[in-house]
Amino acid sequence: MKAPTVPALLCAKSLDVALGGRLILRDVSLPIQKASLVAIVGPNGSGKSTLLRALAGLLPSSSGSIELAGQPISRYRRRDVARILSYVPQDTRVEFGFTVRQIVAMGRHPHMGRFAGETQRDHDAIDRGLALCDVDHLRNRQINTLSGGERQRALIARCLAAETPCILLDEPTASLDLEHALDIFTLARKLADAGSAIVLCTHDLNNGLRFGTSLVVLRQGVVAFASSGSTSPKQGMPPEEQTDTERTTVEPSVIEPSVIEAVFGVRAEAVLSANGTPHYVFHPKDHHS
Amino acid sequence: MLSSGTRTVIYYTALLPALLVAVLVAIGIGSTDLPIQTIVDVLVSKLAGSFWTHAPAFSAADEVIVWSIRLPRVLCAVFVGAGLAVAGGVMQGLFRNPLAEPGLAGAGAGAVLGAVLAFVTGWSAAAVVSLPACAIIGALAALLLVYFMATRAGVTPVSTLLLAGIAVSALLSSISSLLLSLSIVNWQIAQEIVFWMMGGLEARTWTHVWLSAPLVLLGTVVSTIYARELDLLQQGEDVAAAFGVNVESAKRSLIFTAALLTGAAVAVAGSVAFVGLVIPHAVRLTLGPSARTLIPASALGGALFLVLCDLLARTLHPPTELRLGVLTALIGGPAFIWLLIRRNRETSL
Numbered sequence: 001m002k003a004p005t006v007p008a009l010l011c012a013k014s015l016d017v018a019l020g021g022r023l024i025l026r027d028v029s030l031p032i033q034k035a036s037l038v039a040i041v042g043p044n045g046s047g048k049s050t051l052l053r054a055l056a057g058l059l060p061s062s063s064g065s066i067e068l069a070g071q072p073i074s075r076y077r078r079r080d081v082a083r084i085l086s087y088v089p090q091d092t093r094v095e096f097g098f099t100v101r102q103i104v105a106m107g108r109h110p111h112m113g114r115f116a117g118e119t120q121r122d123h124d125a126i127d128r129g130l131a132l133c134d135v136d137h138l139r140n141r142q143i144n145t146l147s148g149g150e151r152q153r154a155l156i157a158r159c160l161a162a163e164t165p166c167i168l169l170d171e172p173t174a175s176l177d178l179e180h181a182l183d184i185f186t187l188a189r190k191l192a193d194a195g196s197a198i199v200l201c202t203h204d205l206n207n208g209l210r211f212g213t214s215l216v217v218l219r220q221g222v223v224a225f226a227s228s229g230s231t232s233p234k235q236g237m238p239p240e241e242q243t244d245t246e247r248t249t250v251e252p253s254v255i256e257p258s259v260i261e262a263v264f265g266v267r268a269e270a271v272l273s274a275n276g277t278p279h280y281v282f283h284p285k286d287h288h289s
Numbered sequence: 290m291l292s293s294g295t296r297t298v299i300y301y302t303a304l305l306p307a308l309l310v311a312v313l314v315a316i317g318i319g320s321t322d323l324p325i326q327t328i329v330d331v332l333v334s335k336l337a338g339s340f341w342t343h344a345p346a347f348s349a350a351d352e353v354i355v356w357s358i359r360l361p362r363v364l365c366a367v368f369v370g371a372g373l374a375v376a377g378g379v380m381q382g383l384f385r386n387p388l389a390e391p392g393l394a395g396a397g398a399g400a401v402l403g404a405v406l407a408f409v410t411g412w413s414a415a416a417v418v419s420l421p422a423c424a425i426i427g428a429l430a431a432l433l434l435v436y437f438m439a440t441r442a443g444v445t446p447v448s449t450l451l452l453a454g455i456a457v458s459a460l461l462s463s464i465s466s467l468l469l470s471l472s473i474v475n476w477q478i479a480q481e482i483v484f485w486m487m488g489g490l491e492a493r494t495w496t497h498v499w500l501s502a503p504l505v506l507l508g509t510v511v512s513t514i515y516a517r518e519l520d521l522l523q524q525g526e527d528v529a530a531a532f533g534v535n536v537e538s539a540k541r542s543l544i545f546t547a548a549l550l551t552g553a554a555v556a557v558a559g560s561v562a563f564v565g566l567v568i569p570h571a572v573r574l575t576l577g578p579s580a581r582t583l584i585p586a587s588a589l590g591g592a593l594f595l596v597l598c599d600l601l602a603r604t605l606h607p608p609t610e611l612r613l614g615v616l617t618a619l620i621g622g623p624a625f626i627w628l629l630i631r632r633n634r635e636t637s638l
């Protein structure tokens with residue numbers, strides 16, 4: 001007998017998604033719990049962004065489903081979805097010069113009545129978002145004058161202002177330098193530790209491993225690897241043949257280099273950094289040293 | 290740098306009295322100049338009605354000039370300017386492009402064709418209301434055509450809307466030109482059409498005020514109510530949806546509101562170029578892009594701008610009136626070029 005598991009806040013179930021007639025995601029299952037940071041890692045075109053948009057209910061599934069708090073997300077009104085999950089897209093450019101305060105205040109939209117202005121509660125939520133993401137000092141700056149890292153933090157602050165238990169981040173570190181990328185990973189982990197469910201797409205396998213509470217590797221729209229906390233079947237193994245132990249004992253530190261090579265097309269060498277965190281060093285596949 | 294709240298307060302403190310003064314001056318100046326006192330007396334006596342107990346200090350001719358000739362004309366300028374500026378603000382937000390204009394989705398060309406049909410069929414001569422009514426119907430019909438052309442499975446991509454709008458606008462404009470060229474033999478009708486296409490507010494009556502005012506007020510209120518949706522749509526449709534906007538329904542409401550505003554404005558004034566492009570853009574540079582501020586402030590700015598333009602149009606070269614649309618284009622064209630250069634400089638920085 002299996003022990004009753006905590007129902008996932010957000011859950012992809014055998015999800016297929018097609019875009020323009022082409023199947024982008026195939027049979028993806030991914031439960032997302034509160035107080036976790038799920039890192040979705042994969043090369044370009046592996047379907048990370050598509051998976052994130054599908055999880056946000058922004059794309060229809062061609063089979064399978066996304067469940068939000070136990071109900072199919074397609075049955076929700078947009079406004080009700082927006083009270084449970086919020087989203088930062090990959091393309092963060094904004095044409096018009098909204099101030100950071102105005103951008104963050106947009107997160108309150110699903111909580112505000114059509115004719116209502118901002119209440120004290122809205123003000124507080126906005127201020128909290130600005131403070132937690134350390135952009136309070138930028139509140140009157142125009143968003144399109146900020147650096148990439150500042151802009152990313154402002155957009156995460158908008159999610160916090162929305163007070164959603166789940167936050168989806170699409171490649172938040174893609175255009176950032178090392179310092180600002182680490183800032184964002186640290187912030188995401190801090191939010192997860194404080195109880196949020198964070199899903200984050202990234203190219204960055206090492207930081208995904210280091211900061212994620214669980215890790216999913218996508219390859220051509222299929223889950224190629226899923227660490228603890230995820231119940232996706234391992235490649236080539238139907239779920240019914242998996243035992244519970246196999247599902248839950250995979251540690252992030254033991255992604256087989258062969259899996260990395262198959263997914264990313266590079267040769268991976270596992271090393272341990274001084275503080276014991278697992279780390280991979282990558283080499284060109286056909287170049288043996 | 291002043292905060293946007295302070296700037297908004299300064300904007301209204303400066304422009305509301307300016308609009309009032311501009312309206313009074315525009316009523317006072319013309320073929321017969323009237324002193325402010327006479328204008329105020331006429332307005333008070335008209336508005337206070339039977340409560341007015343003093344002996345009138347103005348002649349019957351003054352009353353006719355103020356109340357029946359100049360006031361409706363100035364009010365038309367107020368509502369046309371406001372309507373075009375709000376429509377432009379909505380379209381710029383919707384298309385995520387600060388250089389979008391009210392007629393972009395076909396409503397402008399549709400209104401013109403509707404009016405040309407009213408001239409050609411002779412309906413415009415039959416009743417004052419038929420010309421503006423035809424223009425509004427034309428605007429909405431053109432938008433419906435564009436909207437259904439651009440919609441697949443309930444989704445209307447803004448880029449498709451833009452392309453369909455350009456195509457339909459070109460087609461409808463060429464039909465208007467065809468009808469115009471066919472009616473050249475009847476010079477009187479052709480002249481009316483040509484004048485109307487160049488925009489103008491001569492001989493506008495209270496009928497025109499009552500036609501445009503409710504539509505412009507309604508459109509401005511609806512656009513302001515949709516302000517948060519408009520702001521979120523500018524962040525991209527995925528973001529808007531993720532933060533609770535019903536994207537397709539919001540786009541539909543906003544674009545039909547913009548078309549109604551455009552139709553109402555073109556119906557009363559003919560084609561008046563650049564107001565809907567330059568005014569919201571200039572307001573955005575001053576007060577920022579947030580629609581809750583931008584939309585009402587654009588209405589005020591557009592009203593003031595068009596009252597002043599119409600005053601210039603009828604006083605610059607007496608006794609001939611300049612065409613209003615020509616004048617706004619002469620002012621708005623260079624302003625537009627300046628904004629373009631400024632924008633290019635900003636993006637290249």
